[in-house]
Amino acid sequence: MDDEQGALPGKEDFSAWYNELLWRAGIMDVRYPVKGLYVWFPFGFALRRNVYGALRALLDVDHEEALFPLLIPETELARESEHIKGFEDEVYWVTHGGTSPLDVKLALRPTSECAIYPMYHLWVRSHADLPLRLYQVVNSFRYETKHTRPLIRLREITSFKEAHTVHASWEDAECQVAEAIRLYQSFYDSLSIPVIISKRPDWDKFPGADYTIAVDTIMPDGRTLQVGTVHHLGDHFSKTFSITYEDVNGEQQFACQTCYGISERCIAALISMHGDDRGLVLPPSVAPVQVVIVPITIGRRKEEVTAAAEDIGQCLTAAGIRVKVDSRDLRPGAKYYYWEMRGVPLRLEVGPRDIDSGQVTVVTRLGDKSTIPRAGLEDGVCAALAGFASALTGRAMEHIRAHIRVVQNIGELSAAVGRGVAIVPWCGKKECADFIGESTNASVLGTEIRSAFVPECRGPCAACGEEGTGALVGRAY
Amino acid sequence: MDDEQGALPGKEDFSAWYNELLWRAGIMDVRYPVKGLYVWFPFGFALRRNVYGALRALLDVDHEEALFPLLIPETELARESEHIKGFEDEVYWVTHGGTSPLDVKLALRPTSECAIYPMYHLWVRSHADLPLRLYQVVNSFRYETKHTRPLIRLREITSFKEAHTVHASWEDAECQVAEAIRLYQSFYDSLSIPVIISKRPDWDKFPGADYTIAVDTIMPDGRTLQVGTVHHLGDHFSKTFSITYEDVNGEQQFACQTCYGISERCIAALISMHGDDRGLVLPPSVAPVQVVIVPITIGRRKEEVTAAAEDIGQCLTAAGIRVKVDSRDLRPGAKYYYWEMRGVPLRLEVGPRDIDSGQVTVVTRLGDKSTIPRAGLEDGVCAALAGFASALTGRAMEHIRAHIRVVQNIGELSAAVGRGVAIVPWCGKKECADFIGESTNASVLGTEIRSAFVPECRGPCAACGEEGTGALVGRAY
Numbered sequence: 001m002d003d004e005q006g007a008l009p010g011k012e013d014f015s016a017w018y019n020e021l022l023w024r025a026g027i028m029d030v031r032y033p034v035k036g037l038y039v040w041f042p043f044g045f046a047l048r049r050n051v052y053g054a055l056r057a058l059l060d061v062d063h064e065e066a067l068f069p070l071l072i073p074e075t076e077l078a079r080e081s082e083h084i085k086g087f088e089d090e091v092y093w094v095t096h097g098g099t100s101p102l103d104v105k106l107a108l109r110p111t112s113e114c115a116i117y118p119m120y121h122l123w124v125r126s127h128a129d130l131p132l133r134l135y136q137v138v139n140s141f142r143y144e145t146k147h148t149r150p151l152i153r154l155r156e157i158t159s160f161k162e163a164h165t166v167h168a169s170w171e172d173a174e175c176q177v178a179e180a181i182r183l184y185q186s187f188y189d190s191l192s193i194p195v196i197i198s199k200r201p202d203w204d205k206f207p208g209a210d211y212t213i214a215v216d217t218i219m220p221d222g223r224t225l226q227v228g229t230v231h232h233l234g235d236h237f238s239k240t241f242s243i244t245y246e247d248v249n250g251e252q253q254f255a256c257q258t259c260y261g262i263s264e265r266c267i268a269a270l271i272s273m274h275g276d277d278r279g280l281v282l283p284p285s286v287a288p289v290q291v292v293i294v295p296i297t298i299g300r301r302k303e304e305v306t307a308a309a310e311d312i313g314q315c316l317t318a319a320g321i322r323v324k325v326d327s328r329d330l331r332p333g334a335k336y337y338y339w340e341m342r343g344v345p346l347r348l349e350v351g352p353r354d355i356d357s358g359q360v361t362v363v364t365r366l367g368d369k370s371t372i373p374r375a376g377l378e379d380g381v382c383a384a385l386a387g388f389a390s391a392l393t394g395r396a397m398e399h400i401r402a403h404i405r406v407v408q409n410i411g412e413l414s415a416a417v418g419r420g421v422a423i424v425p426w427c428g429k430k431e432c433a434d435f436i437g438e439s440t441n442a443s444v445l446g447t448e449i450r451s452a453f454v455p456e457c458r459g460p461c462a463a464c465g466e467e468g469t470g471a472l473v474g475r476a477y
Numbered sequence: 478m479d480d481e482q483g484a485l486p487g488k489e490d491f492s493a494w495y496n497e498l499l500w501r502a503g504i505m506d507v508r509y510p511v512k513g514l515y516v517w518f519p520f521g522f523a524l525r526r527n528v529y530g531a532l533r534a535l536l537d538v539d540h541e542e543a544l545f546p547l548l549i550p551e552t553e554l555a556r557e558s559e560h561i562k563g564f565e566d567e568v569y570w571v572t573h574g575g576t577s578p579l580d581v582k583l584a585l586r587p588t589s590e591c592a593i594y595p596m597y598h599l600w601v602r603s604h605a606d607l608p609l610r611l612y613q614v615v616n617s618f619r620y621e622t623k624h625t626r627p628l629i630r631l632r633e634i635t636s637f638k639e640a641h642t643v644h645a646s647w648e649d650a651e652c653q654v655a656e657a658i659r660l661y662q663s664f665y666d667s668l669s670i671p672v673i674i675s676k677r678p679d680w681d682k683f684p685g686a687d688y689t690i691a692v693d694t695i696m697p698d699g700r701t702l703q704v705g706t707v708h709h710l711g712d713h714f715s716k717t718f719s720i721t722y723e724d725v726n727g728e729q730q731f732a733c734q735t736c737y738g739i740s741e742r743c744i745a746a747l748i749s750m751h752g753d754d755r756g757l758v759l760p761p762s763v764a765p766v767q768v769v770i771v772p773i774t775i776g777r778r779k780e781e782v783t784a785a786a787e788d789i790g791q792c793l794t795a796a797g798i799r800v801k802v803d804s805r806d807l808r809p810g811a812k813y814y815y816w817e818m819r820g821v822p823l824r825l826e827v828g829p830r831d832i833d834s835g836q837v838t839v840v841t842r843l844g845d846k847s848t849i850p851r852a853g854l855e856d857g858v859c860a861a862l863a864g865f866a867s868a869l870t871g872r873a874m875e876h877i878r879a880h881i882r883v884v885q886n887i888g889e890l891s892a893a894v895g896r897g898v899a900i901v902p903w904c905g906k907k908e909c910a911d912f913i914g915e916s917t918n919a920s921v922l923g924t925e926i927r928s929a930f931v932p933e934c935r936g937p938c939a940a941c942g943e944e945g946t947g948a949l950v951g952r953a954y
Contacts (some may be wrong), residue, residue: 033553033595065526066518067525069515096572099566119516
């Protein structure tokens with residue numbers, strides 16, 4: 001909770017910048033005495049509340065929130081064979097209660113299919129029960145052996161939003177996949193984070209799924225970060241867990257299912273996409289403090305200025321804006337530094353001259369300075385917040401545009417993936433993907449790409465020369 | 478998720494009533510395949526959201542929310558010797574990641590002192606950092622060997638709100654204890670749940686605390702339920718975890734601490750205190766649906782009635798009331814049954830006659846029927862909700878009053894504890910408490926009782942006859 005002064009490492013040294021920023025901005029403390037487990041500071045947690053509040057609001061339109069247990073008996077986890085194969089190396093096992101060994105080992109959920117679907121088996125009876133759309137926001141666990149990193153690769157994922165839906169047919173489930181993608185797109189739009197949607201290659205799909213659609217964004221260093229996935233589960237799990245319903249003709253049918261998830265990686269993307277060398281830059285939609293008011297109290301009119309700042313704070317609070325009046329006994333420059341580090345979208349400076357001229361000086365976190373008349377300040381601030389959000393979106397779009405290249409062959413691809421992602425024609429064969437991956441030290445991440453920045457792409461496969469379509473290639477976190 | 482018809486067991490058979498109600502009202506499913514772990518249905522979860530929203534709002538005034546890891550290394554958990562002794566029989570241990578044994582076993586937090594205080598050691602430096610007041614809402618775990626019961630005795634406590642504060646002196650921490658009690662009192666007042674505050678006997682205090690203040694309520698069967706605890710930790714943990722600060726004179730001092738918690742037992746109390754033979758009865762402050770509108774569409778004016786119901790629904794929603802218009806194709810009686818089971822405070826009936834007379838029929842969940850003019854309906858409904866909340870509080874006070882007896886000797890005590898709790902003079906000695914407990918099949922729960930229904934009590938100890946003061950005696954869940 002110290003607030004040390006001094007410059008951050010430059011964002012061009014992304015890893016150093018990211019780690020230092022998490023600490024300095026009060027997001028996370030990495031000093032917890034177990035590798036891969038981190039502590040949310042209050043400011044970070046306030047940001048998390050707002051981000052997950054936005055996600056819940058989107059889901060609550062036609063989903064309901066529920067809560068299932070953390071502990072999954074080994075017997076349930078092992079029921080779907082592909083699924084357990086996908087997770088068995090990274091499951092944490094509870095083997096003892098007190099000093100007694102348990103009869104059946106309990107897994108800490110890596111994801112909740114095997115906790116939820118035994119209940120769906122009991123709950124789903126008739127076509128009238130469908131579609132069923134539930135979600136939960138929970139902690140989940142992976143015994144990561146790779147290098148861990150706060151918010152990105154964790155052993156306790158503290159904020160896993162997972163939705164699980166049940167439908168009467170494969171086609172209904174496919175419509176839900178489309179709907180989930182639309183939801184996730186809206187969510188990331190609200191955070192000013194442009195994303196690239198693609199279908200993961202078959203060998204990279206979720207264990208037990210028919211197919212997986214992934215949501216990726218591009219980090220400052222050009223690597224991709226998977227920030228959401230949507231899985232069409234077909235009837236794999238419904239056959240394993242006997243999730244059946246009586247159709248309109250009175251026949252028992254296996255249901256089809258989807259599931260889709262977002263973890264706190266959404267917050268890693270938020271921080272990384274918008275932050276700069278002075279700290280966080282937060283979209284107004286989720287910033288814990290949207291406006292900070294700094295009284296400029298030099299000279300004799302200190303009380304008058306402080307009162308004016310308080311008054312403005314109350315007006316803006318009444319207008320539903322999250323405001324902080326910083327009346328601490330510090331020089332203004334120290335306050336600017338403090339709130340810039342925490343990404344506050346707008347700073348209002350109130351000094352004697354502002355009072356005399358009936359206005360307030362506004363400085364955005366991107367450095368744009370203007371004045372707003374005191375009369376009508378609420379509207380002016382709302383407009384400035386909206387303008388700031390647009391500017392952030394524009395800046396982020398520019399970042400993505402600058403880090404996507406459409407290329408035609410391995411040589412161009414190698415040059416491009418060092419600086420971002422590339423789209424290259426690929427025939428769809430695993431051995432060609434392997435060749436592309438090995439030649440470029442990257443991976444084929446997906447096909448059927450949906451992004452405003454990616455034109456339709458066809459051509460000879462970069463590996464074998466056979467007819468191919470555009471594949472997303474990059475280095476992933 | 479079935480909605481079976483038929484009567485609940487009567488509330489006088491509390492255990493049967495409680496279990497059946499949790500299922501029928503859509504609070505919890507007890508069929509998860511591990512003992513002591515339960516599933517929150519969406520309606521139950523919506524209630525939980527509102528209850529914990531109210532608790533957070535109270536805490537957020539001068540606490541901040543944070544989040545600490547679930548997994549505590551054995552080495553940290555073992556540092557405070559009394560503390561580990563108090564929990565070692567009921568800790569779940571993670572011993573393996575994938576197929577590899579872990580170097581250091583990890584406990585699932587039974588409570589978070591040993592996860593949080595190593596961080597407080599790092600965070601607290603100076604008197605200027607104090608007081609520090611944080612809380613978190615998390616799942617925590619106890620390997621219960623006793624009979625488990627949903628929301629009351631769980632292996633996964635899904636909703637543990639725990640606050641942990643740090644202060645410069647023992648006296649400052651004592652003030653925080655008083656403040657925490659005030660907060661908890663306000664919280665339970667907002668749920669119309671009267672509580673009894675008392676100081677637990679020394680042998681029942683929290684492991685590692687100087688003393689423990691408990692918040693109890695009385696269940697329908699006369700047994701007590703502990704629904705909150707506040708602990709003065711003195712400097713036990715700060716000495717163990719080296720939580721020190723530099724005082725104004727530049728000297729290093731050990732800090733003093735408190736912690737206080739509320740689990741989903743608050744929801745067990747809410748359900749049990751107010752529910753009746755027809756189902757839940759919920760205070761408007763936390764009811765997921767505050768008002769249900771049932772169109773009475775018999776005969777030819779169906780469209781007009783449906784439109785009027787929708788219109789009323791929109792008006793009330795705009796006024797900030799949580800409203801549901803039940804337009805399902807069911808007879809009104811089935812709808813009444815459904816929403817009564819779910820505890821909805823007010824039912825508005827809208828039929829042709831109501832439309833003609835410019836009014837709406839209102840029936841409270843306690844059965845009071847009246848009419849409110851359509852003009853000014855919003856104010857009328859708000860007043861009816863407030864009146865309903867008062868009625869609930871009055872009813873609950875009456876329940877508590879009827880289940881507390883002040884008695885003077887073992888004979889009277891034995892008769893009284895069968896029907897509720899009793900206050901009896903006790904000298905403070907452990908052997909006398911044991912004698913009282915054995916003679917009455919109950920326990921001495923606390924002293925220094927604070928309750929509107931308990932007068933000051935002194936007299937000869939019911940066991941030894943020496944001078945004593947009032948002790949709370951009852952059978953606890």
